[in-house]
Amino acid sequence: MMQKLENVLENQLCFLLYASSREMTKKYKPLLDKLEVTYPQYLVLLLLWEQDTLTVKKLGELLALDSGTLTPMLKRMEQNDLIVRERSTQDERSVLILLTEKGRGLQAEACFIPDRISAISGEDKRVVEDLKASLLHLLKTLQQF
Known part of the structure; x- marks a missing residue:
């Protein structure tokens, strides 16, 4: 039986945030x-x-x-x-x-920690800044409810 795409774990925003947070914490x-x-x-x-x-x-x-x-x-x-x-x-x-x-x-x-973490992530600074802005927006939105 085929699952709906929205029921697939890797399509869950909360899982991606959770897994990313755990990986980032491991780097720290x-x-x-x-x-x-x-x-x-x-x-x-x-x-x-x-x-x-x-x-x-x-x-x-x-x-x-x-x-x-x-x-x-x-x-x-x-x-x-x-x-x-x-x-x-x-x-x-x-x-x-x-x-x-x-x-x-x-x-x-x-x-030195922020620069080391930045280097480890390998992401372009602009991508990281955009991601931080999106996450901050999401956090503020979620805190309102």
Whole structure:
């Protein structure tokens, strides 16, 4: 019996996004292993290198992670001396995340990662920029529903 084309796995957008994400994360792993951070921890560091201090709530929003996922990761990052968690003096319910010197220092070591990933993908810069724009549009559309 012939399957309808829309029921074929490789025609499922969600599968292609999932498989691509897994492959991309695999490419990051050896680079991040040198820094002794995981991919999700790297994403936290990227945000903190941009803004230096963020609340746990804001980090969760920006990374689309719930506190059940984020809190243990932040705890490990604190144990590894990458961040410090502090209660806000303005709002005791709010926890601030700040970089340590070690966490700040990793930025210089990590600056090569985007270029390495670009080289590994082998895609033309224009193709990558178009893909990022399309994915951002898709993400924003999906977040509205």
